[in-house]
Amino acid sequence: MTIEEYNQIVYSQSDALYRFALKNIKVVEDAQEIVQTSFEKLWINKNNVDPTKCKAYLFRIAYNCMIDIIRKQKREVDMELISNREPQSEQADFKGLKPILDNALSQISEMQRNVILLRDYEGYSYLEIGEIMNLTENQVKINIFRGRQALQKILGKLENYI
Amino acid sequence: MKEISEELQWEIFELLEGNLSNEQSIVILDKIKSDEDLENYYLSLKQTYLQKDNAIVYFDKQSLIKKSVWNIYVSPLKYAAAAVVVLCVSYVVYNNQTTPVKLQSMVAKNETKTLIESNEAKKIEVATPRKLSNFVTVVNNNQNSSSNIPLEKLSLNKFNNHKKQFNPSTKLIEESEFYNNLTANTYLSEEEKKQIMLKWLLIHSANYCACQDDCIDVQPAKNIAMNDIEIKNDQQLSKQWISEVKQMIKSGTIPKIKLVSSRKKEKWLPTLGIQVNTENASMVANIIK
Numbered sequence: 021m022t023i024e025e026y027n028q029i030v031y032s033q034s035d036a037l038y039r040f041a042l043k044n045i046k047v048v049e050d051a052q053e054i055v056q057t058s059f060e061k062l063w064i065n066k067n068n069v070d071p072t073k074c075k076a077y078l079f080r081i082a083y084n085c086m087i088d089i090i091r092k093q094k095r096e097v098d099m100e101l102i103s104n105r106e107p108q109s110e111q112a113d114f115k116g117l118k119p120i121l122d123n124a125l126s127q128i129s130e131m132q133r134n135v136i137l138l139r140d141y142e143g144y145s146y147l148e149i150g151e152i153m154n155l156t157e158n159q160v161k162i163n164i165f166r167g168r169q170a171l172q173k174i175l176g177k178l179e180n181y182i
Numbered sequence: 183m184k185e186i187s188e189e190l191q192w193e194i195f196e197l198l199e200g201n202l203s204n205e206q207s208i209v210i211l212d213k214i215k216s217d218e219d220l221e222n223y224y225l226s227l228k229q230t231y232l233q234k235d236n237a238i239v240y241f242d243k244q245s246l247i248k249k250s251v252w253n254i255y256v257s258p259l260k261y262a263a264a265a266v267v268v269l270c271v272s273y274v275v276y277n278n279q280t281t282p283v284k285l286q287s288m289v290a291k292n293e294t295k296t297l298i299e300s301n302e303a304k305k306i307e308v309a310t311p312r313k314l315s316n317f318v319t320v321v322n323n324n325q326n327s328s329s330n331i332p333l334e335k336l337s338l339n340k341f342n343n344h345k346k347q348f349n350p351s352t353k354l355i356e357e358s359e360f361y362n363n364l365t366a367n368t369y370l371s372e373e374e375k376k377q378i379m380l381k382w383l384l385i386h387s388a389n390y391c392a393c394q395d396d397c398i399d400v401q402p403a404k405n406i407a408m409n410d411i412e413i414k415n416d417q418q419l420s421k422q423w424i425s426e427v428k429q430m431i432k433s434g435t436i437p438k439i440k441l442v443s444s445r446k447k448e449k450w451l452p453t454l455g456i457q458v459n460t461e462n463a464s465m466v467a468n469i470i471k
Binding site for chain 2: 026027030039055063124136137140141168169172175
């Protein structure tokens with residue numbers, strides 16, 4: 021991969037990657053760090069990555085980064101609960117991006133959320149999502165289905181409540 | 183609301199995902215339209231499809247962009263090269279501008295400069311010009327005896343001893359205190375120093391000559407440029423002489439310089455001068471009236 025190809029990917033994919041990260045993590049700084057880490061790794065491995073598949077490679081790295089961050093956040097939240105501290109809002113930094121669906125998204129499982137985001141936002145096929153997340157096509161499809169059902173239930177509950 | 187079978191849920195999901203053919207889609211859409219519960223399910227599932235949020239943009243793209251090695255390293259090199267060129271040009275211009283000024287200022291300072299040839303103990307002293315911009319030269323065989331005695335006080339016999347030919351050799355120029363003082367602060371090659379020294383000598387000889395009424399071979403001339411041996415009036419002989427000397431210096435030849443004396447009838451003391459000979463012309467700069 022040449023510098024020009026790499027820079028082209030930065031321009032074409034950084035927004036999508038950031039969107040994907042931000043919708044998942046909901047903390048701007050974390051999302052930015054994920055984007056930077058992903059592109060750094062892409063640059064380091066530029067000679068080993070097929071330019072046609074670098075988009076999937078980027079999202080795979082971003083996905084793995086997100087899992088690390090989410091696990092770390094979970095540990096921190098657990099520690100806070102143990103110490104009886106008042107938990108901080110995980111969404112404090114996520115201003116202006118809180119539609120109902122986003123709230124609902126945050127309530128479904130990580131796996132389901134990610135497959136739905138990749139599917140809806142980036143228009144990935146089941147196969148591509150499977151490559152990013154190390155899943156088979158069927159697993160992806162099932163997760164999307166289950167994720168939508170879960171969202172549907174949450175939204176239904178909200179509608180009833182309203 | 184009745185329970186919807188898993189199979190129907192899948193079909194609606196496949197419809198929304200766009201995985202069904204046109205025929206299959208028509209069949210399932212008919213089912214949905216005919217059943218309110220199915221329609222509600224379809225609509226609620228359709229709500230779960232996210233719309234791409236284009237307002238979310240990663241602003242710091244520039245931090246991710248990589249610059250080519252050529253841009254990183256060549257740009258500073260380009261600037262460095264430009265700086266070197268500017269410095270070189272400045273140095274050359276500075277030298278060209280300052281050297282004549284230095285020479286001129288040395289004359290203006292009325293400093294006494296001594297030029298010594300160690301073997302023959304000949305001395306030329308360029309002393310304070312008392313009138314105009316000329317200089318006085320005293321030539322002695324004996325360095326210790328009368329080196330600073332004004333020529334007016336020298337006897338004719340003693341003066342005759344100084345009529346020897348004076349051809350400044352390279353060695354003389356290199357070793358002279360005069361020469362060193364003249365060019366001490368300039369960054370010049372030895373050859374350039376010699377030429378400047380000679381040029382200085384010739385200019386002042388000519389300048390002196392131009393200012394004296396009793397100049398032997400050259401008609402009076404004015405305004406001789408210091409940094410370029412050039413005469414600005416119409417004195418053809420001077421012009422020719424200057425031109426030839428200049429040509430000789432350029433070609434690396436040092437014109438022959440002689441100390442000459444001449445005596446006019448009405449004067450007791452002879453006139454001492456520096457004679458510079460080229461192939462076709464000769465000029466004598468009188469030193470003392």
